[in-house]
Amino acid sequence: MRYFATMLAAGMCALGFAAPAGAVEMRSAVFRIDYPRLAPISRFDEVPEDLGFAGAVLATEDNMTTGAFLGHSYEIETVSVPPEGADVAFKALLEAGHETIVVLAENEDLLRLADMAGPDVLILNAASEGIALRDADCRANTLHIAPSDAMKADAVAQFAVWKKWPEWLLIHGSNPADIALAEAYRRSAAKFGAKIVEERVFEDTGGARRTDSGHVLVQRQVPIATQGAEDHDIVIAADASDYFAPYLPFHLWTPAPVMGSGGLRPVTFHGGQEAWGATQFQTRFDELAGRYVREEDYNTWLALRIIGEAVTRANTGEVAALRDYLLSEEFEVAAFKGVPVTFRSWNGQLRQPILLFDGRITASVSPQDGFLHQVSPLDTLGLDQPESACTAFGG
Amino acid sequence: MRGLGLVALLAATALPAAAEKVFVSNERGNTVTVLDASSWEVLEEFAAGNRPRGITMSPDGKLLYVCASDDDLVRVFDTETYEEVHTLPSGPDPELFVLHPSGNPLYIANEDDNLVTVVDTESHTVLAEVPVGVEPEGMGISADSKWVVNTSETTNMAHFIDTSDYTIKHNILVDQRPRYAEFTADGKWLFVTSEIGGTVSVIDMTGEAPNLTQKIGFEVSGVQPEWLQPVGAKATEDGNWLFVALGPANRVAVININTMEVEKYILVGQRVWQLAFTPDEKFLVTTNGNSNDVTIIDVEAQEAIRSVQVGQQPWGAVVTPE
Numbered sequence: 001m002r003y004f005a006t007m008l009a010a011g012m013c014a015l016g017f018a019a020p021a022g023a024v025e026m027r028s029a030v031f032r033i034d035y036p037r038l039a040p041i042s043r044f045d046e047v048p049e050d051l052g053f054a055g056a057v058l059a060t061e062d063n064m065t066t067g068a069f070l071g072h073s074y075e076i077e078t079v080s081v082p083p084e085g086a087d088v089a090f091k092a093l094l095e096a097g098h099e100t101i102v103v104l105a106e107n108e109d110l111l112r113l114a115d116m117a118g119p120d121v122l123i124l125n126a127a128s129e130g131i132a133l134r135d136a137d138c139r140a141n142t143l144h145i146a147p148s149d150a151m152k153a154d155a156v157a158q159f160a161v162w163k164k165w166p167e168w169l170l171i172h173g174s175n176p177a178d179i180a181l182a183e184a185y186r187r188s189a190a191k192f193g194a195k196i197v198e199e200r201v202f203e204d205t206g207g208a209r210r211t212d213s214g215h216v217l218v219q220r221q222v223p224i225a226t227q228g229a230e231d232h233d234i235v236i237a238a239d240a241s242d243y244f245a246p247y248l249p250f251h252l253w254t255p256a257p258v259m260g261s262g263g264l265r266p267v268t269f270h271g272g273q274e275a276w277g278a279t280q281f282q283t284r285f286d287e288l289a290g291r292y293v294r295e296e297d298y299n300t301w302l303a304l305r306i307i308g309e310a311v312t313r314a315n316t317g318e319v320a321a322l323r324d325y326l327l328s329e330e331f332e333v334a335a336f337k338g339v340p341v342t343f344r345s346w347n348g349q350l351r352q353p354i355l356l357f358d359g360r361i362t363a364s365v366s367p368q369d370g371f372l373h374q375v376s377p378l379d380t381l382g383l384d385q386p387e388s389a390c391t392a393f394g395g
Numbered sequence: 396m397r398g399l400g401l402v403a404l405l406a407a408t409a410l411p412a413a414a415e416k417v418f419v420s421n422e423r424g425n426t427v428t429v430l431d432a433s434s435w436e437v438l439e440e441f442a443a444g445n446r447p448r449g450i451t452m453s454p455d456g457k458l459l460y461v462c463a464s465d466d467d468l469v470r471v472f473d474t475e476t477y478e479e480v481h482t483l484p485s486g487p488d489p490e491l492f493v494l495h496p497s498g499n500p501l502y503i504a505n506e507d508d509n510l511v512t513v514v515d516t517e518s519h520t521v522l523a524e525v526p527v528g529v530e531p532e533g534m535g536i537s538a539d540s541k542w543v544v545n546t547s548e549t550t551n552m553a554h555f556i557d558t559s560d561y562t563i564k565h566n567i568l569v570d571q572r573p574r575y576a577e578f579t580a581d582g583k584w585l586f587v588t589s590e591i592g593g594t595v596s597v598i599d600m601t602g603e604a605p606n607l608t609q610k611i612g613f614e615v616s617g618v619q620p621e622w623l624q625p626v627g628a629k630a631t632e633d634g635n636w637l638f639v640a641l642g643p644a645n646r647v648a649v650i651n652i653n654t655m656e657v658e659k660y661i662l663v664g665q666r667v668w669q670l671a672f673t674p675d676e677k678f679l680v681t682t683n684g685n686s687n688d689v690t691i692i693d694v695e696a697q698e699a700i701r702s703v704q705v706g707q708q709p710w711g712a713v714v715t716p717e
Contacts, residue, residue: 062529065509066550069528069566277548277572280506280530283488305549312551312568334549334571334591338643339621377619 023071024317026063028307029093030056030126030300031113032080032104041246052104052126053078054289055297056304061288063308072311076304083109090116099319102126102145102303104296107133114139122319124307126299131184134347134383138390143326143348145303146295149184151382152266155354155366156236156259157188158380162368165233166194169256171226171248174204177240185236185260192371197230202244222251229254237261259356266366267357269298269336275362278336302335302350309333327393338365339378347390351378415673415715416474417680418459419689420447421706427461428705429477430680432673432714435691435703441477444470449491449534450711453516454498459713462489462503469503469514474715484521486512491575491711493534493543495558502543502556504531511545511554513561523561527554535576535585537600546573546587553587553598555605567607569596575669577628577637584652586637588625595625595639597655611650615660618644627669627711631676631694638679638692640667647681647690649697659697663690671712682709 032052040046048054056076063074077098081089086105090113093101100122103110107130114123123142125133129149133142160166168189172182182199189196202225226235226248235252237260239245245262257263271282271292285293285301306326311317314325325331327348332340341352356364366381373379415432420443427443427450430436444463447470451460458480459472469483469492485492488507495501499516504527511531513523528550535544536558543556551573555565570592577586578600585598585605594610613623624642630652631637637650643666649659664683671680672694679692688702689709 062549065526065529066547066552068526069550069552069554069563277530280488280548283507309551332571332592334551338591340571340591340593377621 022315023073024067024311024315025073025075026067026100026307026311026317027075027077027098028100028102028304029077029079029098030102030104030304031090031093032078033083033086033106033109034080035083035106038243040242045242048289048291048294050289051294052102052296052300053080054285054291055293055299055301056102058285058288058297059301059304059308062305063311066308066312070312070315072317074304074308074311086113087116094121100124100307100322102300103128104300110142111137111139114142117141120319122323124303126303127296130180131383134349134388134390136389138347138388138392140348140392143306143323143343143350145299145306145350147266147268147352147354148349148382149181150187151349151352152354153181153184153188153260154191154381155266155356156264157185157192157194158366158368158371159264159356159364160234160259161192161194162370165257167197167231167233168194169226169229169232169235170196170199170238171202171235171244172199172238173241173243174201175241178204178238181240181261182238185238196236197232200225200229202239204241204243218247219251222247223253226251227253232256234259235263237263264356264358264363266354268295268302268352268354269293270295270355270357270362272357272361273336273355276336276338277334281336302333302341305335306333306350341378342376344379344385346385346393347383347388348393349382351376351381353378354381415717417671417673417689417712417714418450418452418474419680419682419705419709420450420461420711422446422448422684422708422710424707426706427459427472427477428709430689430703430705432678435701437703437705439477440706441472443472444468448710449489449503450713451492451494451501452713452715453494454496454716456715460492460494460501462492464488464490464506469501481519483514483516483519484512485514486510486521486524491532491534493536495536495540496538497540502534502536502545504534504545506530506532509547511543511556525556525561525563527556527563528552533573533575533587535578537578537585538580538582542600544576544578544585544587546576548572548574548590551589551592553585553596553605565605567596567598567605569607570594570610574626575628577630579630579634579652580632581634583634584630586628586630586639588628588639590624590626590642593620593623593625595628595637595650609655611655611657613639613641613644613648613657613660615644615646618646626667627682629670629672629679631672636694638670638694640670640681642666642668643685645683647679647692661692661697661699663692663699664688664702668709669711671714673714674717680712680714682712684708684710 237245239261445465449462486505528547530548533546570589665685
């Protein structure tokens with residue numbers, strides 16, 4: 001089940017000039033845990049085998065091109081394992097001397113791996129969105145490229161408030177991850193002055209089949225499940241397990257826009273995004289991977305681009321120096337999101353705009369106009385320093 | 396044939412001097428809009444291939460070059476008849492280019508392929524391909540034609556290509572997403588705009604090697620600093636003023652080159668992208684991608700005097716020479 005693959009972006013020689021002294025050979029790894037999952041509700045959401053890894057290859061090509069002008073080279077190793085093999089495989093990476101590792105795993109696994117890695121290794125979280133990892137469970141060796149549930153919920157909340165749709169019906173799933181996501185929406189509602197007029201639970205009873213005539217059952221179940229709710233402007237769906245939210249639009253008892261896990265979704269990136277030069281990123285990615293980019297690919301690309309940027313600017317491959325640079329005021333990087341992205345030095349979270357995606361286009365981008373912050377409008381999304389219990393960064 | 400040409404030439408010179416024309420590439424509309432550079436009336440809008448962006452003109456004003464980005468070639472049009480004369484190979488996804496002052500060759504940034512392609516405008520052949528950083532965009536040529544500078548948006552460098560052998564001799568790291576490179580006519584300075592970094596890098600060209608001396612930042616009260624995104628830039632011939640388009644800030648900054656200070660911000664249309672002077676430098680035309688218009692700036696007064704609706708998502712502009 002376990003496979004290792006080493007990729008080396010090649011062909012960047014013969015540039016017609018000598019590389020300057022001070023060559024850096026940067027090795028990074030991408031570590032992905034593949035959890036057993038049901039098929040997604042939509043065939044469009046089927047998980048590609050190279051999820052995340054395709055972003056890593058693109059980032060390495062980008063870094064190699066830049067590095068060629070500076071005498072820097074980049075190498076990545078990608079590893080995917082089932083959950084039961086994770087610790088052994090991760091330990092092997094550490095023993096092989098890897099010091100910068102992008103991890104795509106669930107919250108509790110990320111935390112365990114970060115603790116295994118120890119203080120001399122830099123972990124870049126490209127998938128886990130749990131709030132605790134940015135709060136009391138933060139780790140000094142872990143930088144979060146993926147936004148938190150709080151950032152994504154705030155992105156939706158700001159848009160709803162901007163639209164003057166402050167009354168929400170919150171429908172959440174029954175699994176622990178769904179319940180945690182629902183809590184993120186409660187916090188966002190309180191933060192931005194929206195009101196959750198009613199909450200309902202959509203029980204996970206095994207769900208409808210997408211083949212055959214699942215839609216017939218859905219068409220009857222969802223209206224009944226949403227009947228007789230308090231007056232509301234929108235429905236917020238908290239469905240981290242992805243079993244009901246995509247069915248909500250068009251099946252509600254009372255017509256209302258759906259946001260959150262269904263309808264208008266907060267994402268870091270999607271294959272239709274073209275603003276701010278993103279078309280170039282998309283065409284390069286499509287050509288490389290033969291498919292559209294996913295959030296995990298973008299997050300992994302960004303994680304490794306950030307490493308590349310730090311190596312370029314700080315002119316070193318030394319992990320402690322790279323971490324210092326990334327958390328400093330000097331660091332910023334363009335990420336096809338219109339504004340530079342930077343790190344919150346007090347919990348290692350990447351500040352970034354969140355796209356609101358309807359499945360085809362970017363309907364809006366948060367932070368919204370008029371939401372202000374003394375440091376950066378981007379800090380209106382997610383945990384702010386005074387609220388965070390993170391102390392590992394010296395805060 | 397020759398005799399006819401002579402008659403035509405005589406006829407042309409006998410007529411009163413025709414007003415200059417402004418050509419605007421419309422990225423989303425797939426057209427070029429032609430304006431009269433004195434009345435500012437729209438004269439024509441013609442099809443220019445898929446996703447026209449970079450736009451320039453031969454020194455004699457007869458040929459219009461347009462980067463048709465999604466067609467992977469450069470389309471060449473007659474500036475009188477607006478007919479396509481021929482095309483030039485450009486390499487994939489040409490975005491911006493710069494023409495040698497003699498009219499040949501054309502240096503093209505290939506955004507998708509990390510290359511600068513050098514094309515002979517006479518023989519229509521590729522003379523060289525120069526590997527550069529990720530997402531090459533801005534292209535500038537020094538007044539003495541010794542250097543072509545390319546900026547790469549993801550690598551964040553200005554690459555100095557020696558025009559005698561098409562190799563890179565210097566690289567300078569600048570701020571995030573460098574968009575445009577503009578030399579002063581006296582050869583002293585090179586300005587590189589960084590869209591996401593929000594700065595203009597000032598590079599001294601008088602020493603043995605180009606030297607980054609300072610970065611100019613921007614500040615407009617009431618505008619989030621993140622939205623002050625320098626893109627297109629043009630310096631006046633006398634080397635006194637640099638005009639910088641600030642993208643989504645909807646303003647053009649006016650920099651005094653003698654002090655390197657921003658002296659003024661001129662409010663223009665939405666998402667101001669590229670700039671073009673009229674030959675006498677009395678007017679500066681700005682392309683405003685989100686309001687689908689161009690703003691005309693009175694250069695001496697440093698004031699916007701009017702706006703003219705053009706096609707969908709205007710990107711670049713060029714004006715016929717005198």
